[in-house]
Amino acid sequence: MSTHGEIKRVTTNTLQSMKQRGEKISMLTAYDFSMARIFDDAGIDVLLVGDSASNVMAGHETTLPITLDHMIYHAQSVVRGASRSLIIVDLPFGSYQGNSKEALNSAIRIMKEAGAHAIKLEGGEEVVESIKRIISAGVPVMGHLGLTPQSIYKFGTYTVRAKEEAEAEQLIQNAHALEEAGCFAIVLEKIPATLGKRVAEELKIPVIGIGAGKHVDGQVLVMHDMLGITKDFSPRFLRRYLNLYDDIKTATSKYIGDIKSKDFPNDQEQY
Numbered sequence: 001m002s003t004h005g006e007i008k009r010v011t012t013n014t015l016q017s018m019k020q021r022g023e024k025i026s027m028l029t030a031y032d033f034s035m036a037r038i039f040d041d042a043g044i045d046v047l048l049v050g051d052s053a054s055n056v057m058a059g060h061e062t063t064l065p066i067t068l069d070h071m072i073y074h075a076q077s078v079v080r081g082a083s084r085s086l087i088i089v090d091l092p093f094g095s096y097q098g099n100s101k102e103a104l105n106s107a108i109r110i111m112k113e114a115g116a117h118a119i120k121l122e123g124g125e126e127v128v129e130s131i132k133r134i135i136s137a138g139v140p141v142m143g144h145l146g147l148t149p150q151s152i153y154k155f156g157t158y159t160v161r162a163k164e165e166a167e168a169e170q171l172i173q174n175a176h177a178l179e180e181a182g183c184f185a186i187v188l189e190k191i192p193a194t195l196g197k198r199v200a201e202e203l204k205i206p207v208i209g210i211g212a213g214k215h216v217d218g219q220v221l222v223m224h225d226m227l228g229i230t231k232d233f234s235p236r237f238l239r240r241y242l243n244l245y246d247d248i249k250t251a252t253s254k255y256i257g258d259i260k261s262k263d264f265p266n267d268q269e270q271y
């Protein structure tokens with residue numbers, strides 16, 4: 001609580017302090033008002049309006065098709081639902097690569113139209129110019145290295161990244177470049193735990209992992225995976241806390257059955 005009795009918002013400074021005192025950071029994706037409200041109420045530190053919305057909300061195979069307008073729509077809904085969490089929004093594919101002025105404009109649209117608190121973008125040294133330009137406008141930036149799904153057609157597969165020494169060294173170099181450019185935190189996706197540990201130890205800023213082992217400063221999962229809504233996705237790093245696909249299916253079957261059998265609505269459920 002703040003001195004005015006309102007709920008105290010998690011900020012980028014809060015995350016930095018958490019790293020310094022060794023408190024792990026909790027982060028989940030969210031794309032809509034209702035789920036954001038539940039996660040916020042449960043005490044999640046960070047909500048990421050991920051471009052994984054392209055997969056789990058829109059049903060695309062990759063994150064490439066989602067647009068800046070779509071991301072802003074999801075972000076607006078999440079912002080309305082959360083009063084405590086720090087809300088970070090992904091810059092989608094095509095809204096920042098290769099053009100720092102466009103990157104800045106995209107970040108400004110997200111901050112202005114959605115009321116988000118920070119943006120995330122994928123890549124290393126090649127996006128440093130954009131990161132510096134966005135930060136110079138007062139917008140906090142989170143980096144993202146390792147498996148970067150917007151580059152899936154360059155990688156060819158979703159397998160673990162940076163297993164070989166050359167790629168691991170490149171990742172470490174990129175992580176330092178992002179920190180020096182002014183990122184307040186980075187996400188590391190699907191890399192060996194030993195590499196995640198090394199990056200978290202070398203960087204002063206928080207390192208949040210998804211499939212990057214237990215030694216990083218915090219963890220993020222896609223909400224549909226954590227809640228067991230996605231069914232055919234079982235990477236080693238995923239811990240499912242519910243099996244909502246089956247639970248929702250069972251409930252829906254029961255609902256259908258109750259209607260067909262004329263059990264619903266009953267006398268108490270009508271006017």
Ligand code: KIV
Nearest residue numbers: 029050051052187220
């Ligand atoms: O879009 C997303 O959900 C992400 C997480 C996997 C970190 O970037």
